[in-house]
Amino acid sequence: RKEVEQDPGPFNVPEGATVAFNCTYSNSASQSFFWYRQDCRKEPKLLMSVYSSGNEDGRFTAQLNRASQYISLLIRDSKLSDSATYLCVVNTNAGKSTFGDGTTLTVKP
Amino acid sequence: DAGITQSPRHKVTETGTPVTLRCHQTENHRYMYWYRQDPGHGLRLIHYSYGVKDTDKGEVSDGYSVSRSKTEDFLLTLESATSSQTSVYFCATKTGTNTEAFFGQGTRLTVV
Numbered sequence: 207r208k209e210v211e212q213d214p215g216p217f218n219v220p221e222g223a224t225v226a227f228n229c230t231y232s233n234s235a236s237q238s239f240f241w242y243r244q245d246c247r248k249e250p251k252l253l254m255s256v257y258s259s260g261n262e263d264g265r266f267t268a269q270l271n272r273a274s275q276y277i278s279l280l281i282r283d284s285k286l287s288d289s290a291t292y293l294c295v296v297n298t299n300a301g302k303s304t305f306g307d308g309t310t311l312t313v314k315p
Numbered sequence: 316d317a318g319i320t321q322s323p324r325h326k327v328t329e330t331g332t333p334v335t336l337r338c339h340q341t342e343n344h345r346y347m348y349w350y351r352q353d354p355g356h357g358l359r360l361i362h363y364s365y366g367v368k369d370t371d372k373g374e375v376s377d378g379y380s381v382s383r384s385k386t387e388d389f390l391l392t393l394e395s396a397t398s399s400q401t402s403v404y405f406c407a408t409k410t411g412t413n414t415e416a417f418f419g420q421g422t423r424l425t426v427v
Contacts, residue, residue, distance in 0.1 A: 209374075212357075238413035249405060249418035250358070293357065301346050301365045301412045302373070307357030 209233055210296050212306035220314055223284045227309045229294030230276045239270055241279045242293040244308065250293055253279075284313045318342055321406050321419035328426055334393040336422050338406030340386075346409040347389040348416065349373075349381060351402040358405065364389055396426040 212229045219225050231239075239256035254261065256268040256277050267280040277294055291308040298304075318341035328334050338347060346365055350358040350373075360373030362381040370381050378400060380392045393400055403423050407416040 240415055247421075249420050250416075251418070252415045255415070295416070297413050299412055300371075301409070302360070302363060302371075303348060303407070303409070303416055304360060304374075305350070305358040307355070 207232060208307075209304045210294060210306040212294055212309050214307055214309060216310040216312060218312045218314060219284055221284055221286060223313075224280065224282045225284060225311060226281075227279045227292055227294075227311075228276055229278070229296075229306050230274075231296045231304075232275070233296065233298060234275065235298060236275075236296045237299050238297040239277050240295040240297075241266075241268055241277075242295060242305075244291045244293060246290075250305075253292070281311075284311075286313050286315065289313045319406060319408055319417055319419040321404075321422050323422060324420065325423045326425070328396050328424070330397060330426055331395050334396050334424065334426075336391045336404055336406075336424070338389045338391070338408075338419055340389075340408045342408065342410075342417075343386060344408035344410050344417075345386075346412070347383065348407040348409075349379075349389065349391045350405045350407065351375065351400075352405060352421075353402050361391065361404075393424075396424075398426050400424065401426045 241253040242250040243253045244250040260269040294306040348363040349361040364370045364383040406419040
C-alpha cells in the first residue's frame with residue numbers, strides 16, 4: 207500500500223463549479239501536511255498548508271482529519287486558471303516528505 | 316523563492332554510463348531531496364539528506380547514490396544508467412522537517 211494515496215481523477219469541471227480532492231496517508235506519525243499545485247512540465251509549488259482546524263485561502267479550503275488519516279482540498283468557483291495537477295504532501299518528523307501521485311483538474315469554459 | 320538550481324536541465328546519455336545530477340541551493344536549507352516523476356507515478360522520493368553527510372533512502376533508491384559534502388550541494392548519481400531511469404528529476408529543499416518544500420526546475424534525463 208502506498209504511504210500517500212490520491213484519487214488520480216481526472217476531474218473535468220465547468221467554470222464556477224466546486225470540486226473536492228481527497229488524500230489518505232498510512233503513517234499515523236505524520237506531522238505536517240500540504241497541498242501543492244503543478245502545472246504541466248513545471249516544478250510543484252506550494253498552494254497551502256493544511257491545519258487540523260481547517261484553513262481557507264480565498265476560494266481554497268484545506269482540511270485535515272487525523273483520526274481518519276486524510277486531508278482534503280476544496281476549490282470553489284473554479285476558474286480556467288485552476289487547471290493543473292494538485293499534489294498532497296505528508297511529512298514525518300524524520301524529515302521525509304512523501305507526495306501523492308496527484309489529481310488532475312481541468313476547468314472548461 | 317529559494318534559490319535552487321539544477322544542472323544539467325536536460326541530458327541524453329547511453330545505457331551503462333554513469334550520470335551525476337547536481338542540485339545547488341543558496342538558502343542554507345538543512346534538508347534536501349531528490350525525486351523522480353514519471354507519468355502515472357507522481358513524485359517518488361529517491362534519497363534525501365538531513366544535513367551534511369547525512370542521507371537516507373527513499374522509496375525508489377535502487378540504482379542511485381547521493382552525496383552531500385556541503386550544505387549547498389546535493390548530488391545524485393546514477394551508477395550505471397538504464398532506460399528505466401529515463402525520467403524528470405526534481406530537487407527540493409526545506410528549512411525544517413515540517414516546513415514547505417521548494418523545488419528546482421527539474422532535469423529531464425533520457426537514457427538511450
